[in-house]
Amino acid sequence: MARLILTYGLISGLIIIAGIIATLPLAHSPGHSGGVLLGYLIMLIALSSILMGVRQHRDRVLGGAIGFWPAFGIGLAIAAVASVAYVVAWEGYLALTHYRFMGEYVEQTLAAKRAAGVTGAAYAKLAAELEAMKVAYADPVQRLPMTFLEIFPVGLLVALASAALLRNPKFLPSKPAG
Template sequence: MKKIVWIYGLIAGAISVSWGVLSESVFSNSLSLNTRMILGYATMIVAFSLIFVAVKNYRDTQGNGQITFGKALGIGLLIALIASTLYVVVWEIDFRYFVPDFGDKYQAQAIAEMKQSGVSAAEIQKQSAEMTEMMQTYKTNTAYRAMFTYAEVAPVGILMSLLAALILKKKTKTAGSAQ
């Protein structure tokens, strides 16, 4: 089981990281925040869909065609943990060495998009003040940034783990049970 969890966890992590790095290095100025967010979550769904493959692989090769909900969920959650941790570690490196001005760029783009969409000056000022405070904490507190980043990616992995466990659980029928 360890081999399956590590292989699929690292592959899922690499896939989910790919969009984050690509979007910051190539598309940060050309795509809206909403578009980047949608594409980011779509990439995470693709990455975490490997949980289905891993659970089925385990069920068919090591579980003799059987797997309980708990075992399937455990495999999925471990894969999600590995992939999410890889995502957080790569983001920390990217943030620290390649995009230390991420907060400033994000805030500037968010304000520009609010202005374009006709948000009132008072609302822009209010949201700008909130973003400035949050981004200051984000920039200076590694634990806060890591938790924030885990909160971005881990729920997708948890949801996919639950779905995979529900869909792929399979127990053998006992001799006396009805077909």
């Protein structure tokens, strides 16, 4: 079972990493506001490997029947592996780009707010909040859990849905040999 968890977790992690890297130029383009939504859509699609992994275990190892809790446990483990892969890849990306991401994010956010006409106390408050976030993000003890928590809740929801669906042996039944 550990092999199945690692395999599907790493598949999911690699899909997420490839998707995020492919869309980074789009996220940094002026006027693009759907970056977060696109990122979570990529995560959701990639984390569908949880459903495939639990289904494979149900059909090949357990003969086509699995309870909610065992299915949820497998799904959660796959989500954890995918989340750790995401964190490791993101840290690699940050290192390759000399940790410029958060500084650029703050600059772009402040520029967009200025362009939208935000000034005075509201702008100063936002600038202070973003600067505090930038300082916190520079600390790996804070950044690593933040990055993990970007993806893991999505995996948790997919694991719950997968367990609920796959406990029914009629949902995506295995194909008879022959």
